[in-house]
Amino acid sequence: MDITSTTTQGATSAATKRSLRSARKGGRAQLSGLSRQRIRTAWLFLLPMIAGLGFVAGWPLLRTIYLGFTDATLSSIDSYAFVGFENYLVYDNGEWYGLLADGLWWQAVWNTLYLTVLSVSIETVLGVLIALILHAKFPGRGLVRAAILIPWAIPTVVSAKMWGWMLHDQFGIINDLFLKLHLISEPIAWTVNPDTVLGTIIAVDVWKTTPFMALLTLAALQMLPKDCYEAARVDGIHPVKVFFKVTLPLIKPALVVAVVFRMLDALRIFDLVYILTSNSEDTIVMSVYARQALIDFQQIGYGSAASTLLFLLVFGLTLAYIFATRLKLDGSGDH
Amino acid sequence: MRTFKLHTGKVLFALAVLALLIYTIFPFYIAIATSFGAGSGDGSLYLPETFDFGNYVSVFKEQPFFHNILNSALVSFATVAISLLIAVTASYALARVHFRGRTTLLLTVLGVSMFPQVAVLSGMFELIRMLGLYNNLGSLVLSYTVFSLPFSVWILTTFMRGIPKDLEEAAIVDGATPWQIITRIFMPVLWPAMVTTGLLAFIGAWNEFMFAITFILSNDNRTVPVAISMISGGSQYEMPWGPIMAASVIVTVPLIALVLIFQRKIVEGLTAGAVKG
Structure with a gap:
């Protein structure tokens, strides 16, 4: 059973049964020469993909993990020594050194998690609200649906520059508008001030990624059966109650997938932070920390160790998610 | 009332x-x-x-921006072409042939799309230097193709599963080879899904930043996101916002046009890639 069957409801069980049935059929047919030849061709067709992924993704990943245990530097990337866990943690002359002893690394971890949790929560709520608006019928709906794709399509670099300009302390329109509305009494240097900078990054990230959330939610809304809404309307149940009692439970599986995807995406955030606040320690995230060590400080070994930890975090979350959805599937019995 | x-x-x-x-x-x-x-x-x-139009003129005058646009276009089109070719054949095998380890393979492919880019950065840096592709657009085509493969394979596999079996079975009875089945039977039905995956791969390649800033050294070889990030003024406090915004508008308008034209296709792709994935 693959991931597909864990996410959509009605259509899935049919698809699963179908694939089970054809798997059985395939098992029987395996005896025939034609089918064996088919499987050989299948592997041939898969070869370019497997080779590509193995060579350009799998191998570099293994190398990164390995380099994390060495003292490689950018200038001497070909000659290095194995140093065990020294990049992670080492006790030397009464002091702890290494990644796990570096306050800035923990700052980066904290910032990444803080940003992920806040950003994904806000955009989930906002995304569902927008999806509900777009699900209603109104003139010009197609245009509005297209318009909300604009933030999604804008390159992150462009969106970072654009917001950097709008948040400018002297000429930015955000300060101008907020001053006119008397929300603030003096201009704020949004991307420099330690109190506002992380919130600013979250706001820009939410702006850019909410469309994704809204569209996925909208797709889920469009698959809902109409009859239970008719029934609710006939019974005169308040729409808000209908939303929490009927709609939300029904779209929850799709919402969970979208949240997980966005979380994994937010954990590796790089472009936005790098452009908007460059190497500021207030906003440093795990990807920025790792790249800074790798390229700016040229410490391939140390940076690889940081990259490995980020990978482990993402990998662990993915495994936990797959495990959780499978458990739920097993628990929910036949349907 | x-x-x-x-x-x-x-x-x-x-x-x-x-x-x-x-x-x-x-x-x-x-x-x-x-x-x-x-x-x-x-x-x-x-x-x-x-x-x-002064800002637009100055963008092209003060840096090789025309070159940067060409680089981005070249890299993006190459990425789309190569990843579609690999993804169509792979997804045919994944969707239509039953073999042992199929689910594991699909999950592994999906796993690759979860990779943080920085996790492969040092290993890929080494690989690219080994292949002699440092400061060469080939390094970007290579890395973008691999990062766009997982969702391309995923979307096309989902789509191909939905195509009725009879068509293919009739072709097999007539003695068609798998390659013929793909090109003659599947391609005509598959093109909407290919447009979708192609668009998503194009947008991904056009917007990518981390590999582009790490693997490319010279101004002439840069892609547009990096070129925009590098536009700077006399000092940190004198950012030339006008030219930066002009450059931003130039690279974003084609994307917005694509998105508005293919709105439906893109949404289909995003939902197939994520909701069903």
């Missing part, structure tokens, strides 16, 4: 739609206004006084 309630409901809804439109479009409007001269000197922040 009831009609009054109905009307306020409608007005509130219209206001919500308006707020949504302002939220999504206004920032890009400001970028356009700034690119035409708004916000420079004493002028209004919101509206340029005249349509001044």
Whole structure:
């Protein structure tokens, strides 16, 4: 059973049964020469993909993990020594050194998690609200649906520059508008001030990624059966109650997938932070920390160790998610 | 009373739609206004006084921006072509042939799309130097193809599963080879899904930043996101916002046009890649 069957409801069980049935059929047919030849061709067709992924993704990943245990530097990337866990943690002359002893690394971890949790929560709520608006019928709906794709399509670099300009302390329109509305009494240097900078990054990230959330939610809304809404309307149940009692439970599986995807995406955030606040320690995230060590400080070994930890975090979350959805599937019995 | 309630409901809804439109479009409007001269000197922040193309001219004059656009286009098209070719054959095998380890393979492919880019950065840096592709656009085509393969395979596999079996079985009975089955039977039905995956791969490659800034050294070989990030003024406090916004508008307008034209296809792809994935 693959991931597909864990996410959509009605259509899935049919698809699963179908694939089970054809798997059985395939098992029987395996005896025939034609089918064996088919499987050989299948592997041939898969070869370019497997080779590509193995060579350009799998191998570099293994190398990164390995380099994390060495003292490689950018200038001497070909000659290095194995140093065990020294990049992670080492006790030397009464002091702890290494990644796990570096306050800035923990700052980066904290910032990444803080940003992920806040950003994904806000955009989930906002995304569902927008999806509900777009699900209603109104003139010009197609245009509005297209318009909300604009933030999604804008390159992150462009969106970072654009917001950097709008948040400018002297000429930015955000300060101008907020001053006119008397929300603030003096201009704020949004991307420099330690109190506002992380919130600013979250706001820009939410702006850019909410469309994704809204569209996925909208797709889920469009698959809902109409009859239970008719029934609710006939019974005169308040729409808000209908939303929490009927709609939300029904779209929850799709919402969970979208949240997980966005979380994994937010954990590796790089472009936005790098452009908007460059190497500021207030906003440093795990990807920025790792790249800074790798390229700016040229410490391939140390940076690889940081990259490995980020990978482990993402990998662990993915495994936990797959495990959780499978458990739920097993628990929910036949349907 | 009831009609009054109905009307306020409608007005509130219209206001919500308006707020949504302002939220999504206004920032890009400001970028356009700034690119035409708004916000420079004493002028209004919101509206340029005249349509001044000076910023656009200076972008092309002061850096090899035309070159950067060509680089981005080249890399993006190459990425789309190669990843589609590999993904179509692979997804045919994954969707249509039953073999042992199929699910594991699909999950592994999906796993690759979860990789943080920085996790492969040092290993890939080494690989690219080994292949002699450092400061070469080939390094970007290689890395982007691999990062766009997982969702391409995923979307096309999902789509191919939905195609009725009879077509293919009839072809097999007639003695068609798998390659013929793909090109003659599947391609005609598959092209909408290929447009979708192609678009997503194109947008991904066009927007990528981390590999582009790490693997490319010289100005002439840079892609547009890096070129934009590098536009700077005399000092940190004198950012040339006008030219930056002009460059931003130039690289974003084609994307927005694509998105508006293929809106439906893109949404289909995103939902197939994520909701069903």
